[in-house]
Amino acid sequence: MKKSIIQASAVIKSTFQSPRGIFLTLVLTSLLSYGFGLIENNYAGAIPRLDGTKLSQSQVNELPKAIANKILGDASFRSSLRKRELEITQVTSKTFGNPCEFKFGEVCTREYNPIEGWEVVVRVRKDSWTYHVDKSGKQILLDPKVSTLQTLPKAIADAILSDASSRSGVEIADLKITKTTPKTFGNLCKFHFGEVCTQQYDPVEGWEVIVKVKEQSWTYHVNKSTSQIILDPKVNATEKS
Template sequence: MLHPSFVMKILKHTLAYLVLVSLLSPLVGTIAPVSAAPQPSYEIAKSKPRKPSGTSDYLSPSRVNILRQDLSRRIGIPPGKIRVTSVTQATWPNTCLGLPTPGEVCGQALVEGWRVVLVSGSQSWTYRTDANGQVYRLEESPAPQTGLPQAIADRVLQDAAQRTSLPLTTLRIVRAERRTWPNGCLGLSRSGEMCTQALVPGWRVVVLAGPQRLAYRTNDSGSVIRLESSPGS
């Protein structure tokens, strides 16, 4: 039989344990595990997408100067006399910048780039480049809307290219007018040459070739062309 004093001691310990448990139980759910990392109360900002490597928001002055030097070589005008009047962003339809050469295979992908307009005097030229200006091409200027047949324009430009040793793509027809010449030599007879004495309808065509202008006379079909001895205007 247990002694009454021993029984009372067990009851006191049991009662003390129950009181302690009742006091601590509300706090158990608020204690976070030690291993859990604290979560921030704000949203973490996401980094913005980066632009493709090597692209730029502007065309560097050094690349623009390369275009001026290229045009200078083509037309024979010092770079210092060539001004830049416009640099605008553009999207080209392929890797040839929309200006393929005959037989060239172009990658079929859109190319971000620039359109650069250069001016010297009253003449202007337009270049196309890629985003960094490393790839560039010169747009061919269309002939003035004068009604000049394409076959005559081609013959005149080919003759001018041979005489000046300039690339055909750098030559431009800046004026073409209908004329009537006094004879079969188009009014430009050579020494000892016999010319048919009849009026000949034709054209007077002025070609810009670098720093000079070449004036040609042709008959109506372009089968006869002659260069005037003095520069045309």
Template sequence: MKIMVKAYFSTNKARIFTALVLTGILSVTSGLTLIKDATAASANFSLETSSDVSKDNIKSNRLPRPVANAVLQDLAQREGISTRELKITNYNQHTWSNGCLELPQPDEACTEALVSGWRVVVSNGKQNWIYHTNNNGRLLRLASTNNPSDKLPTSVKNAVLQTASRRLQQPISQLRIVESQQQTWRNGCLELASADEFCTQALVPGWRVVVGGREKTLVYHTNQTGLVVRLNEKANQNALTPVKIPASELPPPLDRDVVFRQISSGGFAGRTYETVLLKNGQLIRVRIGDENDSERSVRRVSVQQVRKFLRSLERYKFTQYRNLSYPAPSGAADYITYTLTSQKNTVQYNDISQNNLPSNLQVVVKAWNQITASAQ
């Protein structure tokens, strides 16, 4: 979904300017932009909370919309929060070894039939929740609240980091555990058998660990102690090749009082939202094309949080991705395009491919999501 500069300036600019006068933040006016008018029916959940959800469930490797709805609604009800605060950050197809989706309750009898379904990770920017579901989302179970490496045994963590360090030719100090989850593998090959390899059929308790490096993310399967570590090659064959954003499609530069901006566009509802962070900690979000400005929100984070976020841009070298776009796969539809702009550069990506971004860029995206989630 391309962003055209000429669409930034429309008759709505005067309305936005007036609204900013009323809030006492005139300096933001030149930073507020318009990609395109978007008027469509609202979806069942926030367009900024959905991950890659197939509208017609045509592609088997994309998360079906009913599954996404079911997971988001279940978690929102459990935690007493709005689905607008939640975002599906990762998912993959999985065949569970029993009718309890490998999450039996105490003394529960589980059918031994294999169940095709999904493993879905949901985040509010502060913590993650992991769900197991069947194919249509009518059966789902909350696996855990996951904070990377909190419960990961030290022996497993060290083994994975050492293996990843050799693979990526990077020192361990430059690697991080992005995600970890306990798993019970269906065979002695940890479900990663090579050609003609014989695998014992015994269940093997272990871990699925995601490691982030400078430019790549690796997925490993391990046993319970880390003595056996295998790279999931298939999961790592999704590296993205960026393309340069044409100068004519770059958004306008930021006003001097604005330190960061996110523009999100697309999704099922086809709406465009703009969020800007000011030096003083104000976080302003508007929907472009909202004639009554009814969806405007003005929240705040501390100046210390702003400074910390700016340091993260420097630390993780946000400028190395200058004016790059990480496009969606060919044929993809209903995805959300995010355009991030600092005082020095612009980066564009989409929710379908977010987890395949360079690891440093993923850290920046996470830091930005934490800013927006913590604003009051």
């Protein structure tokens, strides 16, 4: 028995020392390496966890560049700063439970009507502004608690005062703009003070402006280009003849 084992070992040794044996060794080594490579590749994309789920690279949240530009554009518009002076400091992927939560509602129902999107924090000077944005980028909402101190452009202020003067017969010098609020109106219906509007989102960027006319406060909506200046139809304005 011992003699047979010695003879078998000698045969194996001589085989691997021959050119043919060296070739076979290389082939065997390549096959083994390839096999281990397949095993590694199968686990490269997803690592099994103890609970059976898989942790993948897709869990790293990245805000699409187009949406980031929209948010920075809104912050720029509201703050009068250039985009390059602003910085997105935090992005958190979120599932908002319902539209109320998405719109920063403090008291919301427990209705579950989820909106997928992000919570985004933008540094504006020394402040941090919090935005909610949906996956499509069509709804971008700034936390209403944020104080946006933007100066109404003089050309727009002059156009509004001129309209108020024309309607009321009061000299421009005797009128006063008491409040300006940069706003994103959800659609033209809302921009035109509609009380019953569809949920269609077709945003109009502009301002809500309050003008003191004698003892009244008149509310205007104006778009960024000043091509549309709309007075609240509830205002009892007697136009000068």
